[in-house]
Amino acid sequence: MLLKSTLTDKDYEVIKSSKCFENLSDEEIEKVIKCTNAVKKPYSKGETIMRDGDKVLNFGLVLSGSVMISKDDFWGNINILDKRGPGRLYAESFAFAGNALSDVFVYANEDTEILLLNANSILTTCERSCDYHNKLIRNMLSVVAMENLDMNEKISHVTQRTTRQKLLSYLTSVYKHTGKCTFDIPYNRQELADYLSVDRSAMSSELGRLKREGLIDYSKNHFQLKKKALKEVYI
Amino acid sequence: MLLKSTLTDKDYEVIKSSKCFENLSDEEIEKVIKCTNAVKKPYSKGETIMRDGDKVLNFGLVLSGSVMISKDDFWGNINILDKRGPGRLYAESFAFAGNALSDVFVYANEDTEILLLNANSILTTCERSCDYHNKLIRNMLSVVAMENLDMNEKISHVTQRTTRQKLLSYLTSVYKHTGKCTFDIPYNRQELADYLSVDRSAMSSELGRLKREGLIDYSKNHFQLKKKALKEVYI
DNA sequence: TTTATAATGTTGTAAAAGCAACAATTAAGA
DNA sequence: TCTTAATTGTTGCTTTTACAACATTATAAA
Secondary structure: EEEEOOOHOOOOHHHHHHHHHHHOOOHHHHHHHHOOOOOOEOOOOOOEEEEEOOEEOOOEEEOOOOEEEEOOOOOOOOEEEEEEOOOOOHHHHHHHOOOOEEEEEEEEOOOOOEEEEEEEHOOOOOOOOOOHHHHHHHHHHHHHHHHHHHHHHHHHHHHOHHHHHHHHHHHHHHHHHHHOOOOOOOHHHHHHHHHOOOHHHHHHHHHHHHOOOOOEEEEEEEEEHHHHHHHHHHO | OOOHHOOOOOHHHHHOHHHOOOOOOOOHHHHHHHOOOOEEEEHHHHHHHOOOOEEEEEEEEEEEEEEEEEEEEOOEEEEEEEEEEOOOEOOHHHHHHHHEOOOOOEEEEOOOEEEEEHHHHHHHOOOOOHHHHHHHHHHHHHHHHHHHHHHHHHHHHHEEEEEEHHHHHHHHHHHHHHOEEEEEEOOOOHHHHHHHOHHHHHHHHHHHHHHOOOOEEEOOOEEEEEEOHHHHHOO
């Protein structure tokens, strides 16, 4: 376990950019890391960070790399909930729900560094009664609320009845967020299928069909949403 | 608009029982309602409480009755996210995410009374610098985090590939929460179909099949989950 | 009690999904 | 560069769904 002293300048930049630490001064951030005994932890590609069933007391902030949050079911289906890169958190909902057990897997999607934070240390005002606690908790409330809206959005994709509609719903939401008709998505085909909870090969054919019909264009992870597609989802 | 003075004893009981106001004394609760200008509002059955696209500054606590939170898509499908009864909140994630627009509908499922609370008033310490603010915000963090876990659970139902699996996933989760093999569910058939994002009639046949195969039994909203069903989902 | 209305169940058909096996393409390593 | 592995695309078959139309059963109102 590495102490805060090993945090690099780049780490601090990521931390500062995180919504979690918004409006906190550099000194306050220093204090948080010291008072809560936050530690940096490296994970290599594919390594499990959190297991289904784990008791969750800590949550993590991604410093570099990215993590996948996935929910696997009885029948062996992999359901990707989200992919989170630098500045994003994971497990924060479990940590702040109080005594919750994880019902997801979290694993390193590539070589990844995590800043591990303890939820309780943040919730309980330390002896020095640091003022930043209140700011931090307000930030956490906002972050957890936003995660909730993200999950809401994911639900609107997976509840679509056909693979075609799921794809269009997802691509349209990326378009809305980026404001651009061409964009890269963070998933490869298998991951996208697991994210939308559909069969990869069926999704692949549907993508081909959408391309032939002139609704979208793509190559690898780069997609273009054409006017015809926006018409089909009544934007 | 009715002021706090019109809150009945029963209302106060509901408020006290809500996770939102946990660990707050009666006086503190009084203060919250006074300081934040919380108001009680009645809605009649079927009335819309919040619309898709609304800017959300307030959130609600259900005092009596119940509300449906629903997300309707381009193709006319109704997707019920949740049904919330006395003591539960709605729109809290939008309100605390900061400047969020609603992407859901909320409507009164029956004659319903709501306590409308202002998120900003809770977030900003009032001139009297009431101590309860901090308790309240911690509670809100916990409540929003728990809603998030609930949504996670809903996702695990709707991402199942077949109607049969969706039903078993849902019924099993009710079983896990209640700890009992027989229980009432809060939805009628159409609502359950909208909750699981499947066709009502197809779901109805699947329910019949599950009953004939001896996995479940039911009549109206009362369900029994038999051993054979638990085996099928590998509990 | 009778009648109207809502809720639930049933069935047939067309469309779509899941699955498996394999082909083609791309990326990675020797 | 060549070879191997991973990713992506394609196709046929079987299962399941969505949809529509209608039957049956409950519920509420007159």
